[in-house]
Amino acid sequence: MFAEYAACLAAVGRFDESRRVLDDIARRLPARSHLHDHLTLSRIRIDALAGADRVKTAEAGASLGERYRSGGWFTKAVEAFYHSVRLHPSPSVADALHEVAGRCDSRLFLLFDRHARAAVDGDADGLAAVADALAEWGYNGLAGQAVATAAEIAAERGEHRLTARLRIRGRELAQSCEGYWPPWTATFEQQAALSPREREICELAAGGMTNDAIAAHLALSKRTVANHLQHAYGKLGIRGRKDLPAALGMPRPLPPVGPAWTTGGPTRDGVGEGGRNQPHETGPTPAGISPSSRCQE
CATH class of the missing domain: 1.20.5 (Single alpha-helices involved in coiled-coils or other helix-helix interfaces)
Structure with a gap:
């Protein structure tokens, strides 16, 4: 204890x-x-x-896991191997984890096994799927670590849209955890480098302004505003303006009010969103997320 x-x-x-x-x-x-x-x-x-040092700490975890395994303490061996392979993915440690997890009757341990194998294989999509399952069971801290590894893998491969989506998901998971976030977990900063103009337009759109209002505010054409938004969506790996607050790390906007919000018509950013003076939707809470979830495993 x-x-x-x-x-x-x-x-x-x-x-x-x-x-x-x-x-x-x-x-x-x-x-x-x-x-x-x-x-x-x-x-x-x-x-x-x-x-x-991640490698040394992972080696200590693998060594401890072997001691537990040789002594028949299989559940503790799973825990030690799982810590090791998350810190420094190793095929031999993943194999050891697979072996001892199979000797236990825990569905969670089988998920740990999937996490380890996806990390070793460099499978970003597999890690994202594991993260969703962990989050559904309330293990948001572990889910965030899986997403962090997936984002690192996607970034190394130049998969910018996937990296952006994973980092958005990682920020959502991190916000659901009120405790300390491990430094060996990748920070979930925005992946894509927006131009100053793209960022300015995106921040205004994320705050609730229509395309017409943004165009009037910045003395640009509505087409230019729409084009900048479309380019930014591609860089950020999102589908539309409702995803901008999360992608930019901004709070969701309140329903728009005042003259600055009512100067334009439909938003027309190319994805069929918008309408005159419509309040912004806050959207549902991500599935499986709650403040009381287990974040620091």
Whole structure:
């Protein structure tokens, strides 16, 4: 219980305190107690959260997983291997995780196995599917880590639209977690580099302005505004203006009011949205997301 408490302290950024708790427990345990392995697992979790060397921390997790496996502690082996392969995807560790997960009766462990295999295979779509399943079960922190890995893979391959969509999804998951976000998880910043004019127009559109109002405000033609929005949608990997707030990391707009919002007609940004003086929809909450979800596994 105290080992879990220490890991929870680290999950909210209280690293020195978490290590003091572990050191105090270690001094109280008999030297040959098997509980020292549980403390080791907590140290691995703390090191990962604190941003320690990922490869070394992953190797420590793999070594601990082997000790657990050889001792018949298969559920603990799954946990150790899963931490290792998330930090540094390794085919041998993924194989070990697959073997011990198959010896347990947990559907969640089978999902961990899928996560590990997709990470090792560089399967961004597979990782995104795993993230959706984890989020549906309430594991938003783990889902965010899967999405982060997927976004890194997509970015390395130059798949800009997919990268943008994944980072938007990652921001949604991060916002559902109120605790500390691991530094070894990729930051979910906007992937595409918008031109200054594209960004300006997108921010106005995200705030609720119609195309006509934006054109009047910036002294541009309506066609120019629509073209800039279409180019930006492609860069951001989104379908229309209702997705702009999330893509730009902005809050959703309130229903538009005042003269500045009523100067134009339908938005006509090429995707069939809009209408005179229509309030913006806030949209549904992403499936499986709740403030009480498990975010810091």
